[in-house]
Amino acid sequence: MLAVTFRGPPPHARPLTMDEVAAAIRTGQSENSDWSLDRGQGVKQPSGMRPAPLLAKALALRLGVPEQNVRLYVAGPAMPAMGPRPGEGMAAFPFPGSPKNGSRPAFPMAGMGGRGPMLHDSFTVSWRNGDHWSWMTGERHGSLRWYAITISLMILIFALLLGPAYLVARRITNPIHRLAGRVTAVSMERREPLPVEGPPEVRKLGQAFNRMQAQLVGHVAERTAMLIAIAHDLRTPMMRLSFRLEGLPEKDRAKAHADLEEMRAMVTTLLDFVRSGDESLVMLRIDLAALVEALADDMTAMQSSVTMADPTRTIILGDAAALRRCIANVVDNAVRYAGNAHLSLGQADGHALLRVEDDGPGVSPDHLARLSEPFYRGEASRNRATGGVGLGLSIARSIMEKHGGAMLFENRDGGGLRVTMQFPLAQ
Template sequence: MLPGAGEQGRYNPSILTRIVFLVAATLLLALGAMMLVAFRGPPPHARPMMLVEATGLLRGGTQPPGSWQISRYQSDRAPTADAGQESNRAGAERIAGLLGVPANAVALIQERPPIGMPRPGPEIGPQPDMGMEFDPGRMMLRGNFALAVREDGKNWSVLLGRQGPNWRWYAITLSLMAGIFILLLLPAYWVARRITQPIRLLAEGAARERPERAEPLPIGGPPEVRAMGIAYNHMRARIADYVSERTAMLVAIAHDLRTPMTRLSFRLEQLPDGPRAKAQADVQEMRAMVTDLLDFMREGTEGRQRARIDLSAIVETLADDLADMGHDVVVTASQRAVIEGDALALRRCIGNMVENAVRYGGSARVSLRVEGSRAIVDVVDSGPGVPPEILDRLCEPFYRGEASRNRETGGVGLGLSIARTIAEGHEGSIGFANRAEGGLRATVILPLDR
């Protein structure tokens, strides 16, 4: 198959190509949107003040146009130009004409315009009379200015103007940029999610604790992800075959051990009573170990029929049975929790947890509650607990928190392993924690039936 070619010859770009396309498309859309804002939006600067508007303010007007800020004061002399400022005589003459006062009775000081901007002043040469809009340099005030008029021949009425920021332009531009950002983010997120979805599925498949029991991953996506998916499915199949072969071998060995143990039991009948009792106890212990081993191996490999069951019925029936056998087992709380699973396997899972609590803690208090989409079974005992460093090892096969390995104080270390295998087979989990008031809390979490 050609690089980048998908099924039926359909072009399937690589992850690199998809990411480059996503970045390029996003940048082009962003640039286009910003050009639209720049060319179609309002001007970035506040509008200038017309000389006729300044004249109106001198005549007593109180509302400056746009974002202009105006202040007034009286002085005995006209304002003078400071550094960066200059006198606009042409504008002063125009205002004097509008006010009907002599030209020397009006002074106009403005900021010096930047290099390249038209300077205020009279036009050179004859110009047609096109009214106030003919000469923008003389008819507009930009930046800061000082305009003064002497009407009584002595005092000057000074008007100071300062051009404030164009908040309307800032508000409109920022709003448009925020809208453009959101409009670009949503499709970019959708495309990025489509690109990374096959990788996420591959990661979820690889994170499963029992990958050999999981369904093969769907093959799709970019060529790199397809190759990884195919390799993962091949690896999963090889692991499943390996586990199946080893499991079948161990089950066969454990099963075949029963025959010589049975013959050995018959031959022990010929021994005297003292040695015979000890030997029969050893054989019985070996038989129990073989039985536990067979159960452990079968729980991890055999598939059973599942149905909708009420977990509370299993918990209450199990507690009643153990209480009838003389064990201190009490159900302290129970809620209806319907799950899909194997009733016999779940009874064994919870039963192993309860029996472990009774064996090492002397009693068991069982509760069942529902939280969200999960059913949670807590089994609490009143024993001494276990050292914190071995909590994570309690479910390891053949590991026992009680290290004597005495059959009378415990099994061979497969009960909790079997419970964990059953819980994980139902997409659940098992955890342990020491209680502050003493004892051990064992928790089984199972998903509710949807």
């Protein structure tokens, strides 16, 4: 529609007939809304226009005045003399002031449907009325008026269509928005299927998501059961090995016991990782500052280089045991790799921010995003003397997510790693 309006030619104004010009001269008003008229006193002979004697004669007949008392000029070419077509006679123009005997002068119509000659372009007419002259000019309205009317109609149509279109769009998108929100809220702890509603396509999408979620939950359950079974089965042979080690010489027995304890620690860590995804939490109001201070004191008592800045009282909702294990894993990771850890607790934007910083070498920027992945270690050699099995930070991340928090890893400007743990404050 816009292309037709602005690219296509505007419609032509309706021509002005001699009858309408004569009526405008008598009344001062035009019956044709496509033209604007102006008038004044005197004789006006505009430049750039041509005299049209044939049209002037037709107008004089309608006005009932002699031909010499009417002068007509047109912007376009003057209408040539036209005779009747074969089979057409001479049509007469009735006008006021015609002879009383009923005779009427004739004028060639040339197949104009009985309307007589017409004006298509701007014109100027002067006529004599008694002893003084008057003039009138006519201009066609430009295409601006047509554009204004067309654009106004388009705006009106669009406004009328906007309401129904908005309602239809809302009906389609609302179920999608609700589905997206529920998908975002789904986790392994909330395994109920999504409500299926809305248009058929949205219902199919919801059903497909529920099937996918059921399959994922099944796979996770199978993996968890397998890992728990393996960890439990390993404890039995390890127990038998510990008894048999008693018969070894003292020197060999100490080394064997150390290896066995390392295996037990690995199995325990694996079980903690598996259970961290399935354990249910008891959410209570907790003073995070007191919990972190107690943890720092305990680790310092075990000869770990752990310090903490004076914290402010910070209340969050959480499970105390799970939070302690989560924070302990992050602090232990710093002590293990860097030899020290410095803790600070603050608040910002409705969240508690616990920062654990160390003075170690830091981590390659390419590896920062992978530090909380299961079994991933920043130390590529996987030497047990410099780290565990790579599950401590994964367990911490899992616990953080259950508390609605997040962990951010970044290298410090002066060297070392900074882990920022973010918890939502209790309302």
